Amino acid sequence: MESKLVVFEKAGQPLQFATCEIPALTEGQVLVRNEYATLCRSDISTYMGKRIEKSPTILGHEIVGRIVAFGPGEAPCDAYGRPLEVGSRITWAIYAANPDSEMSRRGIPQKSPDLFKYGHEQLRADNTLHGGLAEYTILRRYTPILPLPEEVPLPETAIINCAVSTVAGSLRLAGEMKGRKVALWGIGMLGTIACAMCREAGASEVVALDINEERLETARRFGATTCLRSDQADVEKLKADITIDYSGFIGAMEDSVRALAIGGTAVWVGGVCPQDKVKLDSEQIIRRLSTIKGLHNYNAEDFKVAVDFITTYYKKYPFAELIYDGFTLEHAEDAFRYAIERNPYRVGIHFQSK
Numbered sequence: 001m002e003s004k005l006v007v008f009e010k011a012g013q014p015l016q017f018a019t020c021e022i023p024a025l026t027e028g029q030v031l032v033r034n035e036y037a038t039l040c041r042s043d044i045s046t047y048m049g050k051r052i053e054k055s056p057t058i059l060g061h062e063i064v065g066r067i068v069a070f071g072p073g074e075a076p077c078d079a080y081g082r083p084l085e086v087g088s089r090i091t092w093a094i095y096a097a098n099p100d101s102e103m104s105r106r107g108i109p110q111k112s113p114d115l116f117k118y119g120h121e122q123l124r125a126d127n128t129l130h131g132g133l134a135e136y137t138i139l140r141r142y143t144p145i146l147p148l149p150e151e152v153p154l155p156e157t158a159i160i161n162c163a164v165s166t167v168a169g170s171l172r173l174a175g176e177m178k179g180r181k182v183a184l185w186g187i188g189m190l191g192t193i194a195c196a197m198c199r200e201a202g203a204s205e206v207v208a209l210d211i212n213e214e215r216l217e218t219a220r221r222f223g224a225t226t227c228l229r230s231d232q233a234d235v236e237k238l239k240a241d242i243t244i245d246y247s248g249f250i251g252a253m254e255d256s257v258r259a260l261a262i263g264g265t266a267v268w269v270g271g272v273c274p275q276d277k278v279k280l281d282s283e284q285i286i287r288r289l290s291t292i293k294g295l296h297n298y299n300a301e302d303f304k305v306a307v308d309f310i311t312t313y314y315k316k317y318p319f320a321e322l323i324y325d326g327f328t329l330e331h332a333e334d335a336f337r338y339a340i341e342r343n344p345y346r347v348g349i350h351f352q353s354k
């Protein structure tokens, strides 16, 4: 059996369309026929050359698909330990990591030494079908997997395993949300999802901050109670219990700390690329008993929360509006161009069924 795939060599070079023989599965592996993928911001950054990944590679890690086959031995189980079934629609975590590694045991499998990351691996003859821009993906052993209800539309499920799971991780680090005032910087895909997630977790106030007024308007429909232009807001007055930055802008990260009430926690999620240093006032951090945490990717618990969140609230919030559903795999190049030129929250790629 063969699979089509889209190969990324380097920025500025057109994507290559290729075909490969699907290798024989080994124990613990799951063959998935991809049904839908969304282009994450990091895919676009790699495509544009803003970040350098191992290449050639198959981009795309926000993916959903249907189980086609298992490797030899017992059928693998899902993230709750339930046996998986051929034919099920599933989503899976962005990573595979040995659950017994020291890092996994500490709750940060994304930093395990044996980490395998979908959409970020080098394409080799002995290591293929690990990204969303291919007809099939081979899920490696130790990948957290969860089945999806058929009634949830594909675009909404595709965003689970990067955007929604990362937001779930940021809320976990932020701590108790009930009755707390939250301020969020960077109301793109993650910030918009975070508005809804914070509200559903019981935040009393959700303040959305961005320079883009259209995005702030959308934030309101996702549960933001106050929307402020981040370049005009008097952040010292915010006095938020929890602040989260998804923008990665230095000024926003600095503001997220200045905006904290006494005993507050700031979580930084954006800005996963080399840039200038952030300037902080140590005296204020000490006197206000502030906590600052960083988050890169997420763990299996966050992934489970993300699946629950989308399957529970996909009708309550207009997630579908955030995804431009206009391309097939054959038009992957156009999908990237559209994402760069028009900058929607997400561009979706659907796979034609045979």
Ligand SMILES: [Zn+2]
Binding pocket: 040, 041, 042, 043, 061, 162, 163
């Ligand atoms: Zn991503």
